[in-house]
Amino acid sequence: xxxxxDQAESPITVRKFVKALLVSGAEAYLRMTARRRRExxxxxxxxxxxxxxxxxxxxxxxxxxxxxxxxxxxxxxVGVRGSRDWWTLGKLSDSPNSRLAHAWKRSIVVPPxxxxxxxxxAGERRPALALPAVTASLFGVGNSLDATTTQFSxxxxxxxxxxxxxxxxxxxxSRPYVALIVxxxxxxxxxxxxxxxxxxxxxxxxxxxxxxxxLAQLGVQVIxxxxxxxxxxxxxxxxxxxxxxxxxxxxxxxxxxxxxxxASVSTLTGSxxxxxxxxxxxxxxxxxxxxxVFHATRCSTWIPARLRDETDGRVLDISEVFARDIGWYxxxxxxxxxxxxxxxxxxxxxxxxxTEFVQSxxxxxxxxxxxxxxxxxxxxxxxxxxxRGRAMHGEVRSQxxxxxxxxxxxxIPSQQ
Numbered sequence: 196x197x198x199x200x201d202q203a204e205s206p207i208t209v210r211k212f213v214k215a216l217l218v219s220g221a222e223a224y225l226r227m228t229a230r231r232r233r234e235x236x237x238x239x240x241x242x243x244x245x246x247x248x249x250x251x252x253x254x255x256x257x258x259x260x261x262x263x264x265x266x267x268x269x270x271x272x273v274g275v276r277g278s279r280d281w282w283t284l285g286k287l288s289d290s291p292n293s294r295l296a297h298a299w300k301r302s303i304v305v306p307p308x309x310x311x312x313x314x315x316x317a318g319e320r321r322p323a324l325a326l327p328a329v330t331a332s333l334f335g336v337g338n339s340l341d342a343t344t345t346q347f348s349x350x351x352x353x354x355x356x357x358x359x360x361x362x363x364x365x366x367x368x369s370r371p372y373v374a375l376i377v378x379x380x381x382x383x384x385x386x387x388x389x390x391x392x393x394x395x396x397x398x399x400x401x402x403x404x405x406x407x408x409x410l411a412q413l414g415v416q417v418i419x420x421x422x423x424x425x426x427x428x429x430x431x432x433x434x435x436x437x438x439x440x441x442x443x444x445x446x447x448x449x450x451x452x453x454x455x456x457x458a459s460v461s462t463l464t465g466s467x468x469x470x471x472x473x474x475x476x477x478x479x480x481x482x483x484x485x486x487x488v489f490h491a492t493r494c495s496t497w498i499p500a501r502l503r504d505e506t507d508g509r510v511l512d513i514s515e516v517f518a519r520d521i522g523w524y525x526x527x528x529x530x531x532x533x534x535x536x537x538x539x540x541x542x543x544x545x546x547x548x549x550t551e552f553v554q555s556x557x558x559x560x561x562x563x564x565x566x567x568x569x570x571x572x573x574x575x576x577x578x579x580x581x582x583r584g585r586a587m588h589g590e591v592r593s594q595x596x597x598x599x600x601x602x603x604x605x606x607i608p609s610q611q
Contacts, residue, residue: 248468337589
């Protein structure tokens with residue numbers, strides 16, 4: 196009996212011993228390098244790399260800020276001469292895309308996770324030795340994406356492999372293709388409970404079937420992305436590819452498709468961050484979490500989910516949404532607690548919106564709306580979000596699709 200207990204406890208004891216040894220080594224390292232670090236500062240950047248979109252965009256934001264030399268929040272001091280930044284991206288085995296994490300190691304310094312963990316624990320045990328740390332973010336970097344070109348790159352052999360995999364999927368890379376990125380309830384059921392509650396951004400893929408068919412009839416290829424999806428995209432057309440259920444998914448194509456697509460249509464989830472990394476235009480459909488839209492870049496065009504107050508049946512305009520702090524809500528419980536119900540577009544409306552967006556992108560390289568209309572929207576949105584919005588996004592450069600604004604003229608107070 197005792198022997199069995201000893202055997203059961205032994206691995207735990209060994210792990211604790213190894214961790215203690217590593218922390219002691221990290222503490223010794225911090226003591227020995229104290230003088231050097233005063234001359235050449237070292238800090239830890241904590242990434243939320245368990246989320247696919249964060250893994251994609253946080254390093255990109257960091258590198259874009261460094262290249263543009265802009266001032267921001269978490270990335271402010273990246274340009275200090277001689278400074279060093281070590282990133283935490285977690286274990287590759289736990290990564291939502293280990294290939295993406297590995298690729299970032301070519302551009303940022305990512306020590307082994309066990310070493311970073313040991314340094315953090317050593318700092319917690321000896322606060323005087325602790326390395327300064329900052330948490331990376333998708334936001335708080337101003338307009339650095341628009342001021343730079345993409346900081347991410349695939350190697351020549353990765354690009355070659357991706358082209359071969361795309362050909363096997365049936366996609367013609369010489370023709371335009373749109374990435375369709377829709378997260379449904381199945382993703383949350385499998386993965387979301389371990390991370391965060393993003394159900395406000397879930398949508399049935401069936402609602403996007405008319406859109407996929409309409410674009411295909413215009414000669415545009417549509418590639419449906421996704422992981423842990425509830426159902427197939429039931430569109431029978433040679434230019435529509437249900438990559439998510441094709442059996443041909445790979446970590447490489449999960450990166451390559453949104454990174455290189457002519458445009459993306461998304462419900463604001465994960466892969467669209469890679470489109471922004473590639474500076475590709477994205478249409479965000481029926482977004483209820485208004486402040487979470489990437490307002491700092493011209494690559495971002497969105498269609499708001501209109502928010503109805505169930506207590507009196509009124510649909511709120513954008514100024515009232517932020518005046519009542521609803522624009523900052525993220526979790527479903529926040530909306531339900533205040534009896535706020537999102538009103539979403541019909542499948543036919545989504546098809547109309549996406550067609551307008553893609554046609555503009557094909558003609559101009561990005562979506563270009565009515566200048567006077569969009570300038571007015573930006574003024575209203577900037578005023579509504581106030582200083583908190585400026586700190587989060589910098590200058591508002593996103594657009595709300597023209598046809599949405601014309602269909603819902605009361606959404607922007609100045610249009611009344």
